[in-house]
């Protein structure tokens with residue numbers, strides 16, 4: 392059975408929800424599913440904005456058919472070709488072979504690279520500022536390169552203020568019958584998954600997101616229609632403020648994220664002691680994570696949230712404990728920057744992890760290490776002689792947070 396939602400009088404959400412996918416992009420765990428959004432506009436001409444993943448293909452096609460209600464599909468606007476959106480393109484072409492497709496030149500090239508046979512006569516390639524009219528509605532195409540693929544564009548409906556924003560403003564989580572962000576308690580139920588989506592999928596491309604935000608500021612947006620997650624029709628300031636922070640690598644909150652790598656619990660114990668001393672000094676906006684048992688996508692997400700990060704790692708084979716090493720590599724890959732850090736190192740002999748973590752941080756932008764290069768050194772376990780150093784680190788963090 393079809394299951395679509397109305398966005399405006401003549402615009403419909405025709406996507407689907409996937410609660411079976413374990414790993415988004417075969418990397419990021421999904422515990423609450425994900426939606427693949429597509430939209431149909433019923434004007435003098437009919438227009439489909441993007442397609443959907445195979446996982447929801449049947450539902451998607453049923454929805455499109457139901458909304459068209461026997462009318463032909465005249466246009467297909469492809470804002471983004473990544474297969475979680477373009478996978479069902481051929482299902483559309485099979486059913487409506489005369490549909491006129493609108494996309495960027497790169498999108499057409501990428502689709503052919505993915506193996507689609509496209510009739511060039513049915514494709515209109517567009518660039519920044521080009522427009523199309525479907526009757527009452529005129530849309531303008533806004534290039535959004537590297538948000539987060541090179542071919543990506545957004546489409547702005549100048550008639551009703553709808554911005555089809557591709558992956559931007561998207562989120563993990565299934566919609567569960569609702570559609571609009573104001574139908575949820577977004578700040579309680581969604582923000583963590585929205586942040587995890589942005590930071591891990593788009594986080595590397597902050598400058599490109601900034602460029603798009605500047606373009607968006609010049610138009611009067613009434614609806615934000617992303618390819619994942621809810622549609623925004625109010626409270627734009629809330630989500631735009633989050634994007635402003637994330638895309639400039641500005642922390643959302645003053646707080647301390649302590650990430651530890653511990654083999655037998657002794658580095659963990661030191662991290663716990665630091666957290667307890669911070670709390671005793673009134674610093675309670677803290678999070679403690681075991682790097683071995685926390686998926687790195689959650690760590691990356693909180694890195695974008697908090698201002699201060701403590702890395703506590705045992706030495707392993709004269710290097711950084713591998714999960715911590717991988718975490719640092721992901722931080723660099725995602726362009727994380729502008730944070731205040733501290734380091735706790737441990738080892739039973741030839742302690743190296745602190746020095747190596749410092750070196751890894753020096754390869755990232757605007758990372759400050761508090762105090763000496765290594766704040767606390769533990770030899771196998773935290774003992775009486777180490778407590779003063781942990782106390783000093785807590786003092787240094789508390790003082791820095793109060794600035």
Ligand code: FEO
Pocket residue numbers: 471473475476539540558618619
């Ligand atoms: Fe949701 Fe970049 O695809």
